[in-house]
Amino acid sequence: MQGLLAQGISVRYGARSVLAGLDLPLLRPGEVTVLAGPNAAGKSTLLRAIAQLQPHGGQVLLDGQDLAHVPMRDRARLIGFMPQSLPSSSSLVALESVIAALRAGETLGARQADAAAMAVLDKLGIGALALEPLSALSGGQRQMVSLAQAIVRDPRLLLLDEPTSALDLARQVRLLSELRRLAGEGRIVVAVLHDLALAAQWADRIVLIHGGHTHAEGAPEQVLTPQLLAQVYGVEARVERCSRGRIMVLIDGEHAPG
Ligand SMILES: Nc1ncnc2c1ncn2[C@@H]1O[C@H](COP(=O)(O)OP(=O)(O)OP(=O)(O)O)[C@@H](O)[C@H]1O
Incomplete structure (x- = not known):
């Protein structure tokens, strides 16, 4: 079975249940899925649970493999995760941070890694930022570097937490076009977005998270x-x-x- 299937996902923080046996439909390669819902609905928690970065009940299958049983090193190859924000205190320059994401747990020649990381920065239109320290970048610039880190290993599954929140209009279009292109090449793309106008325009499917469950899901016109x-x-x-x-x-x- 090709695609991402998350079933019965439950997460508690102490006594508080945030996700209560949430099911996602099968998210197929080629599709861009948007997770939407009110603040504190558990969207980021769900992304982290899918990425196995958050203890949870239930099961997450990627192409039929239970991700909980996939070694961490292989998971890092399969999943690209873009968090809500990058730490601004890093001492790395943008290029080094993308190289670090590329080389984590991999043996890759320095020259090859440099070229691959630079190619991703160029593709995203931020090649000029390569030697800028992350700490000196604007919020939007940091968000684009974070995207570069998430996609540089060419993951099968891309999980993005509010990837456009700090971007101007042109960069929103650039980022979302890149997500469409990656999906078109057979990746599974799942993004949390608050902006329903963007979701309506770019998503194949919207999943509305509310009350610890999937409240509704389907094409934008079915859900909005x-x-x-x-x-x-x-x-x-x-x-x-x-x-x-x-x-x-x-x-x-x-x-x-x-
Ligand atoms: N590490 C944590 N410890 C305790 N509670 C947490 C933790 N992380 C998240 N929560 C709580 O879980 C709930 C869901 O948080 P989460 O960040 O997943 O929501 P969200 O839907 O992504 O919200 P937003 O749209 O505001 O970003 C919130 O009430 C939050 O306070």
């Missing part, structure tokens, strides 16, 4: 409905079709229950 947005976010929303058949979500205010 006024009813579901009222239930999950408590907002009054209108959904309009714009040119090119895309949908747009307009928020009119908070939802008055009744």
